[in-house]
Amino acid sequence: MPYAKIVNSKVDKYPYTISDLRSDYPNDSIEEWFSDAMAFKYNVFPVHEVARPVDYTKNYEEGEPTFQVSKWVQTWVESEASESQIANRILIKWDEIRRERNNLLSRCDWTQLEDSPLTPEKKDEWASYRQYLRDITEATSPFDIEFPEEPDA
Numbered sequence: 001m002p003y004a005k006i007v008n009s010k011v012d013k014y015p016y017t018i019s020d021l022r023s024d025y026p027n028d029s030i031e032e033w034f035s036d037a038m039a040f041k042y043n044v045f046p047v048h049e050v051a052r053p054v055d056y057t058k059n060y061e062e063g064e065p066t067f068q069v070s071k072w073v074q075t076w077v078e079s080e081a082s083e084s085q086i087a088n089r090i091l092i093k094w095d096e097i098r099r100e101r102n103n104l105l106s107r108c109d110w111t112q113l114e115d116s117p118l119t120p121e122k123k124d125e126w127a128s129y130r131q132y133l134r135d136i137t138e139a140t141s142p143f144d145i146e147f148p149e150e151p152d153a
Contacts, residue, residue: 002047003039004065004072011064016044050074056143057081058088093142099145101133108150118153125151 005024013020019047021042022030036046051079053076063075081089111118113127118126132148139145 001049001096002074003044004047005042005044006072007043009067012043014047014065045072047072047074050076053078054077056093057086059085090142094137097142097145098137101136104147104150105130105133111153122151 002015003017005012005016005020018030021039021044022028037140039045047073050073052060055078057080059079059081060076061079063077063094065072066075072077080094106128108130110116113132129148129151136145136147
């Protein structure tokens with residue numbers, strides 16, 4: 001968990017590390033690990049982490065923590081992504097989708113072999129599943145894709 005040094009109810013330094021604490025208080029014996037209670041003595045508070053938002057059209061930078069309902073909380077500052085950043089993120093996501101799709105297809109190649117132990121009905125289910133996977137890259141956006149569940153073997 002990250003920490004912040006708070007002075008007069010304002011963030012003085014973030015992130016604040018044990019090295020910072022030792023530097024600020026060179027005459028104190030500071031253990032490698034310290035409790036939150038010990039940290040409070042030095043006006044150092046844990047910052048509760050918040051998941052970085054996910055939107056490929058935006059950039060997110062960690063901001064200064066804010067005090068919310070009795071605790072310090074991590075914040076994210078949002079800005080617009082450039083057209084080239086968005087285009088690059090789309091290409092990367094399509095690559096991820098294709099890799100996952102190819103992996104799923106290769107794991108079930110056996111279902112379409114002539115000597116497959118599947119019944120004709122099950123083989124058809126698997127054929128439909130595989131066709132859905134092959135068609136997945138025709139979607140408009142790689143960020144809206146949900147992979148189907150495999151049929152029962």
